Amino acid sequence: MQGDTPQVVVNGVAEARDIFIKQGAHTQNRPASRFQLLMRDGYFPSAMNGPKWRNARKMWQVILNPTAAKKYIPYQELESEQLLVDILDNPLNWRDHIDRFTNSLGMMMVNGYRITTSRDPIVKETLEDLYDMSRLGFRGKLLDFWPFLWKLPVELLPICREARKLARKHRDYIWTNYSTVKRKAELGKSLPSFNQAIQEKLKEGWEGVSEIEGAEIGQHLLSGATDTTASTLTTCIAALCLFPEVQRKAQKEIDRVVGPDRLPRVEDAENLPYVQQLILELQRWITAVPLSLPRATNGFVAWGKYGIPEETGLILNIYAIHHDPALYPEPHIFRPERWEGKLEAAHAENQLLFTFGAGRRTCPGQKLAEKSLFIVISRWLWAFNISHAKDKHGNKIPINTEDLRPGVIVRLNPFPADIKPRAPTRADLIRQVWQRNCDSLLDADYQWKTTPAEIAKLIERNGI
Template structure:
């Protein structure tokens, strides 16, 4: 009897599981130490239906307390999964034993979508090492100083736009379904030398499309095609996978954000009009090597992929962090006033703040750190993969395990942070100054050889926007038709990147002078 398309897929999956599960069981029976603890799974499926797909980081944190272990173990269709719920465990394994946890799973769905050459998703090997070297060298803390002028100017454009349309701040920040052009302008300017000239600039729509594709394609290594790669070769009517269909339907958006700016830079170099950028530097380096008869280490696809990594890592995360900040300024006006008093004392009222002021604004810096702690943008991040068997604190971690660092559990660890659900920048005040001296958060930018190379740039972008907003505007609760204040709901979206759901608020210039300073800065 002929099978339908769906029946065929099910039959193949069952056959795969029947082969995969026994082999994984045999491997674990040979384990010299017990596995980390975790909830009971189901026959064949393991923890596939036990771990929630919506905000698993909360479940991991709960189980970590329940089993009194900062390391948890799960089995998803025969695939070992380990979740680290403390900074100590993450540092011990991902940092100190980084050579064993430097790999990534194969992200089949993201390959289909066109992210194959991107640093974030590359497997361990010579190509990954080359891409990491390229990007790390460009975004060290000293090198990021060269981007400060761009960050300041784009911040002024952002604040001016909100001042001119205070009742339309949501559109200014989101661009309907997209992200605010500030983040787009920064990453496109640095990566590709692209200048965003107005709201109708075609690069904004390119960024909108790429951001949508990246944010809605499914969790890395967590879709059916990631577990069963052969499905990517099946037509949509047979595969019956919404995530695979989405990846195919939106592949053009990822290709466009890689190809269009690259082609523009090549044209500008030929015409002698190219602006300094990451791509420009690499293309000029290749051109020089070719002229000298030297071998080229990285080809055009490598350059596109490396620049694409800058976009993927910086665009959505910067925007999400800023929305977390705005929400907490609405909810905690006393914190906003305290920061404004510090800024007024240091900067005064006759100029806008700049990066030179940062060392003199410790409270504002603590707001940045508390924003990163309170709402980590990537709660569980992208998994590492272990290259060999390992033993940690008497627990066996099998070779090939997907290893997640639960940033939410780490930044809300009650053993480190008092009342972690409360937004409180003073928690970082040094003990020598009468404070609690709690440590700045660790983990929101990843660990080990997979730590985000653009973390210094991202943090600087967030800081300059925050301090400029605080210096020039008051952010308050919106009111309803009866004049009553509207208290925002504190809800964070699920997914690879997390941000507050839509909430109302009001931006008002602190003074006419503040408006003029912003206008004159453009």
């Protein structure tokens, strides 16, 4: 129960398809969460229903639908090339380089500028904002389950005082990013971006949306592009250390298809089934979002012999589905082979994996994230040998895959890894590709000289 509202936890794949997909029209709402709104000063579109939600969702779908997601490949490839160079230059800080990659990709899409170094304060600010929201939001669920506590003055609840403080910090953070885009646009120095399009829409009179709400809509896209992808890429490093035979098998496939003279590209995916299986297994093995954000029925739902009344809470237990031994024997073992012959079903909407949620509240950035994962992981496998770090006695430093950062989004806590180029010629080629693209695409500050034509057309044509 959540207060006096019944809750249904969905633990099975068949039940999840039935409730969230087949009957998705009646399971698309979010339950009211005073705490989530408190953390975000009253506006959190992902946790809202009605026009507020539809306004935000429409914007995200325009820029992130499957056709649109293909347009961002130039951004993803360029950022992955810097990621490779950063790891070559400083392999010990591979985790920081992942954070720069995901943050820069999101910043370029949302705000029109890159993050060129992991030492940029924006990286720290973004990660702190995401982690604070995830951590406190997870703890704050208790208030939703025990709503009688809201009868107390908010000032008497330490977690609510913390939420108000975080709301002010979050507002300052998103407003700084949004204002930077606005200032550059006024000076004629901005590149087409999601926030710039939002600002144009607000100028034209966007009914029912304030400027700070527009900034929050843009921030949601940045958040989605950052933390979950970083979590899965961190899991990849751990898996390649712990299961070297998987790494060798994937490298053999890449060497056969790609060869030593170029980097893997998105169009190679159809000829790299084992790499695709590896990526699916990463998402199953350590799921970045073990429990979906809560849902609520907005109509009667029939489930087998049972009926679920309107306004009942629903929680999709993604972890339970992904670790069901009936579906995945020995679920705690990382085994890409379990996806052999199942790629088409896995890529179909919520047929096997629920990494990105289910039904009408599925993460709108799914296709973008999938392309980022393939580009980075296939290029890591082409470029590097990744293995356990060793202590001063030459012993492997263990990796504990249960040592996770808590929150709505989980991520393996920091661990060392040994990352070396597979061959000097591959390291040289990476540097050559990066330098060539720097010279042709980036200015002296390593920012894009111009927006790729397909992305500019997407934003201008749709007017988002």
